[in-house]
Amino acid sequence: MDVEKVFHMTGGIGKTSYAQNSAFQKKASDMVKHITMETIQELYYEVTPKSLGIADLGCSSGPNSLSLIKDMVEAVEGTSHKIFHPMPEFRVYLNDLPTNDFNSVFKSLPDFYKDLKKDRNQEGPAIFIAGYPGSFYGRLFPCNCLHFIYSSYSLHWLSKVPPALYDEHGKSINKGNVYISESSPPSVSQAYYKQFQEDFSLFLKSRSEELVTGGRMVLILLGRIGQDHVDRGNSFFWEILSRSLAISVSQAEIEKEKVDSYEVHFYAASRNELEDEVRREGSFEIDKLEMFEIEREVKNGESYGTAVAMTVRAVQESMLCDHFGDGIDLDTLFNNYGKMIDEEMVKVDIKPLTFVIVLKKL
Numbered sequence: 001m002d003v004e005k006v007f008h009m010t011g012g013i014g015k016t017s018y019a020q021n022s023a024f025q026k027k028a029s030d031m032v033k034h035i036t037m038e039t040i041q042e043l044y045y046e047v048t049p050k051s052l053g054i055a056d057l058g059c060s061s062g063p064n065s066l067s068l069i070k071d072m073v074e075a076v077e078g079t080s081h082k083i084f085h086p087m088p089e090f091r092v093y094l095n096d097l098p099t100n101d102f103n104s105v106f107k108s109l110p111d112f113y114k115d116l117k118k119d120r121n122q123e124g125p126a127i128f129i130a131g132y133p134g135s136f137y138g139r140l141f142p143c144n145c146l147h148f149i150y151s152s153y154s155l156h157w158l159s160k161v162p163p164a165l166y167d168e169h170g171k172s173i174n175k176g177n178v179y180i181s182e183s184s185p186p187s188v189s190q191a192y193y194k195q196f197q198e199d200f201s202l203f204l205k206s207r208s209e210e211l212v213t214g215g216r217m218v219l220i221l222l223g224r225i226g227q228d229h230v231d232r233g234n235s236f237f238w239e240i241l242s243r244s245l246a247i248s249v250s251q252a253e254i255e256k257e258k259v260d261s262y263e264v265h266f267y268a269a270s271r272n273e274l275e276d277e278v279r280r281e282g283s284f285e286i287d288k289l290e291m292f293e294i295e296r297e298v299k300n301g302e303s304y305g306t307a308v309a310m311t312v313r314a315v316q317e318s319m320l321c322d323h324f325g326d327g328i329d330l331d332t333l334f335n336n337y338g339k340m341i342d343e344e345m346v347k348v349d350i351k352p353l354t355f356v357i358v359l360k361k362l
Contacts, residue, residue: 003097003157003158003159003160003161003265004097004098004099004135004159005098005099006099006318006319006322007097007099007157007265007318007319008061008096008097008099008100008101008318009022009060009061009100009101009314009315009318010313010314010315010317010318011061011100011101011103011104012061012101012104013104016310016313016314016317016330017061017314018060018061018314018315019061019104020310020314021310021311021313021314022060022064022311022314023297023299023307023311024294024307024308024311025064025152025153025311026064026067027294027295027297028152028153028220028292028294028354029064029068029152029153029220031292031294031295032218032220032290032292032356033068033071035218035288035290035356035358036068036071036072036150036218037071037072037075039148039216039218039287039358040054040072040075040076040148040216040218041075041076041078041079042216043147043148043214043215043216044076044079044080044088044147045079045083046214047147047212047214048083048085048088049088049147050086050088050089051088051089051090051091052076052088052089052090052091052147052148053091053093053145053146053147053148054069054072054090054091054092054093054146054147054148054149054150055092055093055094055095055132055140055141055146055148055149055150055210056068056069056092056093056094056095056150056151056152057095057096057136057140057149057150057151057154058095058096058136058151058152058153058154058155058157059094059095059096059100059105060096060100061096061100061101061102061104061105064152065094065105066105066108066109066112068150068152069092069112069129070112070115070116072148072150073090073116073125073127076088076090077125087125087126088125089125089126089127089128090125090126090127090128091128091130091145092127092128092129092130093130093132093140093141093146094129094130094131094132095131095132095133095134095136095140096133097133097134097135098133098134099318100133102131102133105131106131109129113127135159136151136154136203136206136207137159137199137202137203137206138202138206139206139209139210140206140210141210142210143209143210144209144210144211144212145210146207146210146211146212146215147211147212147215147216148215148216148217148218149207149210149211149215149216149217149218150217150218150219151217151218151219151220151221152219152220153220153221153222154221155200155203155219155221156221156222156223156234156266156267156268156269157265157266158192158195158196158199158265158266158267159195159198159199159202159265160195160265161263161264161265162191162192162194162195162263162265163191164187164190164191164194164195165188165191165263171260171261172260172261172263173185173187173188174188174263175260176242176246176259176260177238177239177242177263178238178241178242178245178262178263178264179192179235179238179239179241179242179263179264179266180192180229180230180235180238181230181235181238181239181242182230189229192229192267193267193273195267196267196269196273197273197277200269200274200277201277201280201281204277204278204281204283204284204359205281205283207283207361208281208283208284208361211361212361213361213362214360214361215360215361216287216358216359216360216361217284217357217358217359217361218356218357218358219355219356219357219358219359220354220355220356221269221354221355221357222234222268222352222353222354222355223268223269223270223271223274223291223353223354223355224268224269224270224353225270225291225353226270227270229268232348232349232350232351233268233350233351233352233353234268234352234353235268236344236350237308237312237341237350237352238264238266240337240340240341240344241264241312241316241337242259243340244333244334244336244337244340245259245262245333246259247333247336248328248329248332248333248336253327253328253329253332254324254327254328258323258324261323262320262323262324264316264319268353269355271289271291271355274289274355274357275289278357278359282362283361283362284359284360284361284362285359285360285362286357286358286359287358287359287360288356288357288358289355289356289357289358290355290356291353291354291355292353292354292356293351293352293353293354294352294354303338303342304341304342304345305337305338305339305340305341305342305343305345306338306342308337308338308341309334309335309337309338309341310334310338312334312337313330313334313337317330320333
């Protein structure tokens with residue numbers, strides 16, 4: 001499966017769209033917003049460029065990206081007033097894979113600009129926003145054109161499903177599981193870790209060429225607490241997807257062989273693994289690395305399981321439909337998924353962990 005050609009959050013603004021089902025991602029971004037704003041303010045104070053280059057890597061198609069760009073502009077504006085420095089112009093690059101619904105982002109730009117001018121006598125700051133389709137596992141921008149890079153809930157996605165998950169006949173060595181599970185052979189976690197190392201190292205190397213010296217990155221990504229890959233955190237949500245797919249097989253909706261060959265291109269790294277790769281690549285120093293749990297909030301009286309199911313559906317629908325075809329009933333699949341999450345929550349809590357890492361280019 002060619003991830004770059006297939007993978008995207010569900011576009012539009014419908015009931016199952018990412019725009020309607022990205023509250024968890026927004027919550028995570030909000031919980032560490034003070035870190036993001038402090039970082040861009042520090043950077044601006046140190047560099048005070050006339051033209052400030054900002055990139056959002058993995059901007060997706062919902063309202064989250066432009067909402068944060070507005071906050072960044074206001075944070076820099078506050079700093080420029082404090083130091084009696086003219087406001088810079090802003091070059092904002094919104095990046096995601098080519099399959100992303102960029103149009104829904106562009107359609108909200110008029111309101112974004114209008115909003116910025118509202119309290120400024122119709123004279124907002126000079127902001128130039130562009131879409132930059134492509135994989136961030138590789139170069140995206142010209143040398144030294146960026147000052148600040150932001151990426152939220154994107155870097156836990158790998159560039160591809162690790163090739164080592166398949167034997168010489170193309171058969172999965174992780175049958176019945178979509179991710180690392182208790183029943184997975186050790187070579188499965190090794191394959192995922194190796195792919196993460198390759199991808200994250202390439203990400204850092206590519207960004208180091210695009211950022212100016214002293215430039216900053218704020219990266220928010222899912223992770224895990226220790227050495228064990230299997231826990232009641234992010235890996236458990238994939239375990240529930242494996243069980244949900246098994247129910248679909250038992251009801252003859254999809255073939256077992258199809259489920260056996262379905263693997264997710266995801267990896268929840270540990271703190272040590274992140275630190276090791278930053279150290280090994282050598283272009284950045286770690287300013288901050290913190291771990292946090294998202295506070296649970298559900299809307300309209302829906303259960304936590306339903307909220308999680310809708311979130312997972314919005315990020316996995318493109319891959320599931322490409323792999324299983326029209327035969328898969330996603331409504332039933334994710335209805336079962338939500339029920340299982342609620343049942344499991346009664347037994348033992350599920351605690352997905354998120355990292356925020358602030359990097360400074362050396």
